[in-house]
Amino acid sequence: MTSLLPLPVHPHGEKMKAETKCPNCGDNVTIRDYKQSTVVCENCGQILKEEIKDRGPEWRAFDQKEEQNKSRGGPPVTETIHDKGLATLIDFKNYDSKGGKLSSERRQVAYRLRKWNKRARISNSAERNLAFSLSELERMASQLGVPRSVREIASKIYREAVDEDLIQGRSMEEMISAALYTACRRAEIPRSLNEIAEVSRVPLKKIVSGYRFMCRQLDIHLPPVDPAMFVSRFASKLNLSGETKVMARQIIRKAREENLTSGKNPTGIAIGAIYIASLKCGERRTQEEVSKVAGVTSVTVRNSYKNIAEELNLTVLKEEKYGS
Structure with a gap:
């Protein structure tokens, strides 16, 4: 041709x-x-x-x-590493580029190079604290399964907090947990405060306090959490069908129109709607099973679904028939 x-x-x-x-x-x-x-x-x-x-x-x-x-050459710059990935890493294996073992003299040289390279990467307490905080962020984000983009956002928020000297007087774990929750809210990734607290090393109360303080000082304004964002993940953990998921979202939409979600825990609203939808679609799940996937108590599930059912005039099967 x-x-x-x-x-x-x-x-x-x-x-x-x-x-x-x-x-x-x-x-x-x-x-x-x-x-x-x-x-x-x-x-x-x-x-x-x-x-x-x-x-x-x-x-x-x-x-x-x-x-x-x-x-550029090499990997792109990342906010999740304290030096943004620009430093050089020296391998701890005593082999040359051809795979041969290093002599004793060259091993001593490589050992000194590694030692001084490590010292140069973290030269002061500020870099040391930042390295520890970002490694803690990576650990929590991995356990929560959040994407790389959310980790980048959380790292950038935490760096802004460090630049504004907001970490002084508060623990690094508290502020990095608050930054991770803020990043999840900004990226619309459904992760609740309870889930953040489960993987964090600080209690829930301190994370809430750090989150409010960080948003106030950095002038961060986030919209309210939509309870419908949690439906897919929670329902999938309960092995519910697509029909049940659709009905749960419809219940949440009606509750929002009736202003029932204002000031309420979005996780509780979502799990209450899922419980009602599972009863209506014939896919019964006990309140204990439903509460475990959301990290709340059975009392929260019971109060949430009763409040939604009464306000929206929904007819559901009696709780006593299935038990809790």
Whole structure:
């Protein structure tokens, strides 16, 4: 197949030459056209290969200045490491680049390099405290299963708190837990304060206090938590069907229209709606089972579902028939 189209241009302004001989003219100079995903001969324009992979960067630049700002080597900068991932790490294995063992003299040199590199990475108490706090954030976020983007947001919020000297007089665990909860709220990731407290090393009361203090001092304004955000995760843990999930969301929407969610615990509202929907759809779950997935007590489930059922005039099967 021969094409007399003009020579293609790389999306980033580069010509990528390939070692492929053209069967038409015998020329060895070929160009990869990443817009068309083809390899073409520079001399005659014949298409030599189709559906090639783009090996260029994931970003685009429209001028030289933008290209210089975006170009990088190595992994991108991250807020989740105290030095933002810019420091050099020296491996503790005493092997060279070819896999051979280091001699005793070179092992001593490598040991000194590791020691001074570690000291250079954390040179003062502020960096030491930041490294400890961000490692604690990584531990809690891993247990909660939150995505990397939320960890980046939490790290940035905590760094702002450190810059404003808000950590003084409060524990680092308290403030990093508050930053993680704030990041979950900002990213609309359904994680309750009780869940944060379960993986944190400080009590719930201190996390709430730190969260309010941080939002007030950093001027952070977050919308109220939507109870419907918890429905999918809680219902999936209870192995409920999609029909039950849809009905639970409908109950929450009606409760919101009647202003029943204002000032109430969103987790309690969500779990009460799920319990009602499970009874209506014939997928009975006991109050104890429902309370465990949300980290609340059976009393909270009972009070929540009774309040919703009475205010919305919902007819549900009697609790005594199934037990709690």
